[in-house]
Amino acid sequence: MRAAIYARYSTDLQSDASIEDQHRLCRRLIDGNGWQATQTYSDRGLSGASHLRPGYQQLLEDARLNQFDAVVAEGLDRISRDQEHIAAFFKQMRFQGIPIVTVAEGEISELHIGLKGTMSSLFLKDLAQKTHRGLEGRVRKGKSAGGITYGYDVVRDIGANGSITxxxxxxxxxxxxxxxxxxxxxxxxxxxxxxxxxxxxxxxxxxxxxxxxxxxxxxxxxxxxxxxxxxxxxxxxxxxxxxxxxxxxxxxxxxxxxxxxxxxxxxxxxxxxxxxxxxxxxxxxxQTRNTAISDGIRKLGRTKRARHLFSGMLTCGCCGGGVIQVGKHYYGCSTQRNKGTCDNRLTIKRSELEDRVLSGLKEQLLHPDLIAEFAKAYQEEYNRLAGSIQQERGKAERDLAQVESKIANLIDAITDGMFHSSMKEKLTALEARKSELQDTINSTSDAPPVMLHPGLSDVYREQVTNLTTALRDPSSQAEATSIIRGLLTEIRLVPEDGEYTIELVGELAGLLALGASQNEQSRPEAACSTLCSTQVVAGAGFEPATFRL
Missing domain, CATH: 3.90.1750.20 (Putative Large Serine Recombinase; Chain B, Domain 2)
Structure with missing residues (x-):
């Protein structure tokens, strides 16, 4: 009688020798019955809850081809721990006339399938509950429940009992x-x-x-x-x-x-x-997810991102419609091109538009009033940070005194013979904390904060001058573009005398208006520079605002 052997162990934590041990026991049973051992099938490190195991599937295939006359395993749970799978396996072997014999249970019958299948399922459920409980305990201690997240390294330390944490x-x-x-x-x-x-x-x-x-x-x-x-x-x-x-x-x-x-x-x-x-x-x-209208249909193009610096922000000063890209490098009124109801046929090159806006921004941002406003805001923030640094230094000095006192108490206790293994860990932790506090104190100056930065005007001028460079530099382009687009709500292109006049609308326009003199704002042609809302915005004037370049 030809007997096939099946062996399996569940996880990589088990010894690979388990397969050979199971084979040895099965061969002893085969020899005792006077059978002939033929094929051997095995699955290493695979759970019995799954039937998608190479060795198990090959066993089923060879059974259909009558390659053996009996299946021998150490136990029924080695073949499967799933009630449905073990019942299906039993039915398949019974149809082929192949008995299932195990070292633990003997020849398998319907009674074994019902009882052992139920016991295996309960075992898996109990194992899952215990594993879940253990993982929860680790998480509540702030430890990882498994795997490693990008941005972190695994730490392996030796505990007090010699085990690896x-x-x-x-x-x-x-x-x-x-x-x-x-x-x-x-x-x-x-x-x-x-x-x-x-x-x-x-x-x-x-x-x-x-x-x-x-x-x-x-x-x-x-x-x-x-x-x-x-x-x-x-x-x-x-x-x-x-x-x-x-x-x-x-x-x-x-x-x-x-x-x-x-x-x-x-x-x-x-x-x-x-x-x-x-x-x-x-x-x-x-904002990206909130793109659905009332009937649940997503608006086409709502989430399309701007390809250029001012894409999606340009409007026609004649009809109020959008200004779109009408060629590879030019902008024009979409209403005039698509509907013909606007008389604005002017176009403007994209690079010319961006250069005019950025050049105008640099010129306006270098107004003395804006430089003074920048210096004031910069100094306030500088002094606030300097004050917080002094507070941090003072707190570190107080904490250091407490840590040194605790270290001294522990040393006195050890000197008096009151040593315990936990004292070593405590002393090590205190010494590490002491070193950390000393580094904090050494890295902060005890000198009073400087109340006036000597080169604020030069710093401001340099940053404004480098505005265009920042928008072209890949490393800072995304941030600089995001900031400028966040300060502008609209850019109007108003045709005047055969060319475009550019009007900026938004918080940035309010900032530029701070640099315009009262005389400039009183002129009729500069009326668009005046502020047009009653909502006050701290540090920038009113919002929204319009400013002409």
């Missing part, structure tokens, strides 16, 4: 800077696809080698993707979803858990991005 992480400085760059670029208007392309072009390795748009954007509901991972904010969120196995494909399918089942722990030492940067990204994500 698991679940600890620390920030990877190089990767954390990439994370902050991704958040900044997205908040400044770059798409996830463009961010991924830039990172790949620069040869920066991603979590799985190369970067993709889905790696960056992910799924906001499930908290996946770089931009949705709250661990970068110093919050560890676990149990957002559970996994169920599809009975047809055998693949795991994610199902979201209700928020009340989530486990959330604060881990401030793992924070990478600031609150302001996080909220800026969330705001843009919300």
């Amino acid at each position: 698991t679940g600890d992480r620390r920030i990877n400085e190089d990767q954390s800077e990439v994370v902050r760059r991704i958040f900044r670029d997205y908040s400044h208007g770059l798409s996830p696809r463009a961010i991924a392309a830039n990172l790949n072009e620069e040869g920066i390795p991603g979590p799985r080698g190369t970067w993709g748009a889905s790696t960056i954007y992910g799924n906001h509901q499930r908290g996946t993707g770089i931009l949705n991972n709250e661990l970068y904010l110093g919050r560890l969120v676990w149990n957002r979803q559970r996994f169920l196995k599809d009975p047809n494909s055998g693949r795991r399918q994610a199902r979201p858990n209700p928020p009340e089942e989530w486990v959330i722990e604060d881990v401030p030492d793992l924070r990478i991005v600031t609150d302001d940067l996080w909220h800026s990204v969330k705001k843009r994500q919300e």
Whole structure:
């Protein structure tokens, strides 16, 4: 009688020798019955809850071809732990006239299928519950529940009992800077696809080698993707979803858990991005998703991003319609081209428009009143930061005194013979804290803050002069473009005497109006420079405002 042997073990944590041990026991049973051992089938490191195992599937295929007369295994749970699968396997072998014999149970009957199948299913359920409980305990201690997040390194330390700690992480400085760059670029208007392309072009390795748009954007509901991972904010969120196995494909399918089942722990030492940067990204994500109209149909082109500096912001000063790209390098009135109801036939070259606006901005921003306003705001912020640094130094000095006092008390206790192993860990932690506080104190000056920066005017002029360069530099283009577009709500192109006069509308116009003299604003031709709202905006005047260049 030809007997086939099947052996399996579940995880990589088990010894590979388990297969040979099972083979040895099965051959002993075969020899005892006077049978002949033929094929052997095995699956290493594969769960018995799945039937998608190479060795198991080959066993089924050879059974259909009558390659053997009996199946021998150490136990029924080695063949499968799923009730449905083990019942199907039993029916298939019974149809082929092939008995199933195990070392533990003997020849398998319907009774074994019912009882052992139920016991195996209960075992899997109990194992899942215990695993889930253990992972939750680790998360509540601020440790990782498995895997490693981009931006962090695994920390392996030896504990007091000699065991190696698991679940600890620390920030990877190089990767954390990439994370902050991704958040900044997205908040400044770059798409996830463009961010991924830039990172790949620069040869920066991603979590799985190369970067993709889905790696960056992910799924906001499930908290996946770089931009949705709250661990970068110093919050560890676990149990957002559970996994169920599809009975047809055998693949795991994610199902979201209700928020009340989530486990959330604060881990401030793992924070990478600031609150302001996080909220800026969330705001843009919300705006991107909020593109549906009342009937649920998405407006075509609503989420299309601007290809050029002022795309989508240009309007015709005659009809109020949009100004669009009418050629490869020119802008013109869309109403005149599409409907013919506007008399404005003028066009303007895109590069000329951008140069005129930027040149006009540089000229207006160098007005003495604006330089004075910049110096005032700069000095206020400089003094505020200097004051906070002094407060931080004072707090560090007080904390250092407390730490040194605790160290002295521990040393006195050890000297008096009151030593315990936990004292060593405490003393090590205090010494590390002492070194950290000393570094903080040494890095801050005890001199009073300078109340007047000597070169503020020169700094301001240099930044304004480099405005065009910043908008052309790939490293700063996204941020500079985002700032300018955020300060402007509209750019009107008004045809006058065969050429365009440009009017800026928005907060930036209000800022420029601060630099216009009263005499200039009193002239009729400069009426568009006056402010046209009663809502006060601190530091910039009124909003919205219109300014003519």
